[in-house]
Amino acid sequence: MTIRSNNFIGDVRKRKTGAQYKKKLIEVAIPLEVINAAAVREKSIRHGHPSTLHLWWARRPLAACRAVLFAQLVDDPSSNPDKFPTEAAVEEERKRLFAIIEELVKWENSTNEEVLERARAEIRASCGGELPPVYDPFSGGGSIPLEAQRLGLPAYGSDLNPVAVMIGKAMIEIPPKFKNMEPIHPSIKDRSFYRNAEGLAEDVKHYGEWMREKAFERIGHLYPKVDLPQEHGGGKATVIAWIWARTVPSPDPAFADVHVPIASSFLLSSKKGREAWIDPVVDRASKSITYEIRTGGSKNDWAKAKEGTKQRRGAHFRCLMSGTVITPDYVKKAGKSGEMGQSLLAIVAEGKGGRKYVAPNEAHVHTAFSDRAAKVAKEGRETFLSGETPARLTGGTCHGYGLDEWGKLFTDRQLVALNTFSDLVHEARVQIEADALADGMNPDPTPLREGGKGAKAYAEAVSVYLGFIVDKCSDYWSSICSWGTF
Template structure:
């Protein structure tokens, strides 16, 4: 690689270009999805934030040299290969420890990783000491800085900082910029700073000597001033959130309320239903409720539901406890069923969505209180609505209301079509005033911090910047409260908690909603969200310096000579800018005086956002062209600027995948690959990073593919030429088998890649061949498209895994073809006989091998669960690989990895073929949507390393090579 044509940089191959302990990374990333307390994501919501574990592992592997480049010796010698494998395993061990959540701030683990990075860097610097820019680019005493030009939620720059790199983050979106400032820029500035705010009243003064290392002091001050903000807010707006007095009358028909008579209970939430005028002429003067369900608590033993009591043209709601007689009817509310609208409560007349759109746009929709949820001694208490409760809510007049139009997004934002066209329309008056009060207090708390610092004559801290920092974090809590205080927030009756606005990546229409009491301690309250946010500081630490800017990725100059890892927008999956406006209106109100340039626009910039949204560009074709051109420019900027001693890693969310005969494909995926190649990169690897919880890898009848693919990219040589389609196919045939063997056989020392991930991972070596040339030319002279290249790459994968391409026995070839046609079902004997002859075997012979059942003119394959439990390959005189593979699956499922290892020890020479057949059968099942069958083969490969280890423990006589582990 080179920065100029004359002076080449000597860049040792990095670990990420050769091998990764992918299973360990995926397991840690999936586990992180369940982490709620102490995770920095609790500072502020961001859509599609990368797992910290994955980001940390990718950057580490991107920066350390692969031992094949640094281990001295004759690489043809087995001793050298073993040494490389051992050294690689040491790096894998560092990654395995590094990705564990409990090691997020473990300095011992982090220092091992940092030292490995420094050691690789010093080695690279020594190789390039004669480079004319050595002083600038290869200072062995200083690591290169890091940059993420699509910083988004900040996970990637945060992990670069944690690994010891000075971290730069940039994004066009002001909300993303502020999140990154809060995560990587502000904490290091005040590392070790003791808190300056007064201890909240009623709390005991802390010890004389406290540990204020890292961001602990900053977090404590945010907590102290946040407490003051809540107390001040309660004084100003608390009267709008009164407690409920339980009276004798309320408890007369409710035994569950009897213990609370005379007590005031804290309200958790008010449950409202939107209303519309009845379309029935007889009741057109009545606002009837639009209720998705009358069930308010589905918890076992604590069921509660609402009954509408109708009297002529009026109605009221009454809460009952216990199970209703007609649960199905109660669950339906006034809904007309899935994908349908509603029925009039009074007349039963249908209420269509078109009618509701016209009513909403005419401003004729209202709301009706269904029930009140209060905090009891042992759980939630549901209370009938009263006029007093409604009157208090209606009496509030907001002093400010966001007037920003909600941007049109036909897929993700639905509120405008029902008349809610401005962001202020998404809140009740009470919510608007409450959020305005909190927002105003952010400005007030800044002045309070300055006064406190002045009174203490504290010279150790920049007072203005510290006050700005505290205000920034407290502005975040306003947005978090907004995310839980909107009429988009639904009520989850199963766990009796409210849903946030962004329970998914959209602003959907909500017909009934929960208005939480922000001054309670339950879900959605200030205290609940604030406590989680404070715990999020624990994973920030002090780290290296962080720098954050607002910048367009297509024209930024920040990446110059920096290590780059980034997570760009995903084609058309998420409209970040459109959704961000929800937070921006409150963030701008709170922080415009502190960051005037960042909040100079009324809304989040959208024109330059690299998302393929047809509604914004006029057509799908124009949107595709905009995305491809813009992404190509942005990636080209990285190819030209990034430090050439390191590959660039780019994440892509693989969420539009389709499994077809020609393999895995997606419009967004192909467009993204084309942008990277057109920008001047070669693609050296594609690593699938799964972030779903365990058990969701395969489901719903099809393969749930990796939620992210990390592409490893290098700048393409300037003097590359074009090749023919025939030459490209020849290179695929010559090079893909070795690459695939490394992936499925683990010859690099890593665990074999699971079948569920193989389709994406195998694209890497195929695209490495395709992208290293200026172009691959078809017979007519036209340039081969990425789509066509992917078809050929997927075909090469299929050809390699096909038993016909290897030395498989005839019985296995018969079973494979039969399975492809019938699965575990029956077929005609005549067809089986014809197929068996073609494969060089016979139906009787395959039956004698013990893998099929034949009789009554029918033939079927035996399922693995039907295989005999006393099977011994040493005494079996006819053992097709098919039988050995399915016996391995049986033992693994029924007895575990140790016994499967014992079985493998009896037939080590079969290991390679068993593994290859499992990959092939998984691929076949995945394409046929046979989810259960696919799972069995995926689990066998997933356990392969453990099975092999167990086979060694029982003292088999086979070699590692025989087991498909040829190092």
């Protein structure tokens, strides 16, 4: 994103007010409780929240950004003694400004033009009739430029990290370029008026589905359906997850040839009335562990399942065969020496009336490790995924467990899928440009990065969001992704 200059807010204040220093509202008082409550509420809003576009760390709540921008730009009434000569008049005016903030921070009012316009009018009144530019030099997930833009202020941001810059562009820069445009994809039937970024969003959805269909043609065979047991109505169902656990050789010499699971939970669903969990069936005589699915049960069953093979103490586990304690060091040693394995514990399928949990079967284990998948994965691991994972990281790292290269964070099948989808982002871009031209869009070949607005730039814009989908997938389609039991 373009960086114009530093310290815009300070500059504007000096320029507009001359030598006389005018205090801004934020320097005197802001309605903290109201802002905090709106910020807390916002945390629970997932659908349609800009933060769900792409993960970024330490995002500031949008409500707080909006309020802080407003309070930084609007004068405190005590700065205008001509208009507010008494303490009572100052207090009254502050109350009025607080009421504006109270409305401004509400999530429902994020697109309420009336409320936003009221805030803009106050900013103009304090900034010499202008809406001054705002620049966040460490913009990260882009909350501050986004809220500045919402308040009508020319917004700028920058960041050291290119991913953050891309998020900022996708959130702030690209949508206004293609504002109020109809979608270009050929199958669109509803040619009614599209507001703001609705047309762009419609195309992202369409070409995202296009990618899914193409991917299914190419790698669908790696994702076979599962046979549902009779109690789930029989027939075949689409699998939505395979639940694996990493395994290590039992630390008990009597069972050293048996791999035991390191499972932090066996619970599959904690949803009321739909409780389900994995029940490991241990046969010491034949030295085997198989996994059954149980449903219903009692609080005790669920609590026990929730423990997996964890010990209450620290990061210790227990051997399912012998009960021997498995220490973190033992797990790390197994990981580093290549002795760590994996076991399929359960399959989650999409059945009629909701998720169905099915016991693992050998055919599904084999499909996950097909020779073709292994070949593609090997290539990836030896090339662009050969880099080292961080050895130290706030919150912990997998490095010490032998997962010391990026390629080791994915199963063979996951790598095949990620490769397929990232190839498809490029193919989609070509397809979008062709469809846009066929739809009569401006054939200007200027790319998006050079300010283009034609078919080429549009195809690039849509593919930015498609690329974000692959980013999100690489988070969920990794071997360190855990199963949410909700």
